[in-house]
Amino acid sequence: MDTTLATFEKDVIEASLMQPVLVDFWAPWCGPCKSLGPMLEKLEQEHAGKWKLVKVNVDENQQLAAHFQVRSIPHVIAFAEGQAVDQFIGVLPEGQLREFIDRLVPDPAQAERRAAQFALEEGQTGEALDHLKAALALDPGYDDARLDLIELLIAHDRVEDARAEAELLSPKVKQGVDPRYNALKTRLDALDVATDLPPTDALEARVAANPGDLEARFDLANALIARRDYAGALGHLLEIVQRDRSFREDIGRKTMLSVFDLAAHQPELVSQWRRKLSAALN
DSSP, X not given: XXXXXXXXXXXXXXXXXXXXXXXXXXXXXXXXXXXXXXXXXXXXXHHTTSSEEEEEETTTOHHHHHHTTOOSSSEEEEEEXXXXXXXXXXXOOHHHHHHHHHHHSOOXXXXXXXXXXXXXXXXXXXXXXXXXXXXXXXXXXXXXXXXXHHHHHHHTTOHHHHHHHHTXXXXXXXXXXXXXXXXXXXXXXXXXHHHTSOOHHHHHHHHHHOTTOHHHHHHHHHHHHHTTOHHHHHHHHHHHHHHOTTTTTTHHHHHHHHHHHHTTTOHHHHHHHHHHHHHHHO
């Protein structure tokens, strides 16, 4: 497609959030452009929607050409995730042109994960689940996609399915070096523990009767995490940190860090409690 200054944002920047976009700066009088253009069009058809070709006539769009410092044509700029990521000037042999494009195009599993992310942004949970399952069918070892799936399953109370997916994560992730996994494990563990705990009001009564009962505080924090009451849970976890850092091998602080990841969608809450934790540790 052709684009102009008025449509560039939609045709290129926004479109590159979904798939890579190659922008071909050309002009009708440019001989080399007449060689490169058909090659790009042929490769776009071959890749069948994996990337998009957009053309800019520099004679008609001098402001765009100046903005991107196009001084010689043909000049091709590649966009991905809303940013210019690569470029070349002149006509590349077809083999080199294919290599240039291959560096930009995500593998099929990555494309499915990206499609899932956009489906979620549109509120299309079912489609997001389908895309994540497709990504994992293409690459069963794709831990990032599996973590996305676990998050989505937990968010929709499909806890048993989430546990089953967690078992399929790679040993590297399960060793505790991935903060997303630590956060999800904290939530799953809290849901497990919560099923065997007394009612929340009974735990609150225990804590009120004996503020130093750290076991009761930790049980109450788990119950609150299971209910997604992260602020309430953080309050009790911080109290554990302040009263006894050694309790259960510093479980209060460690669990707070995982809750920060769980509550990442509430940045003000996380920032507030990070400051409180920092003050308690110092």
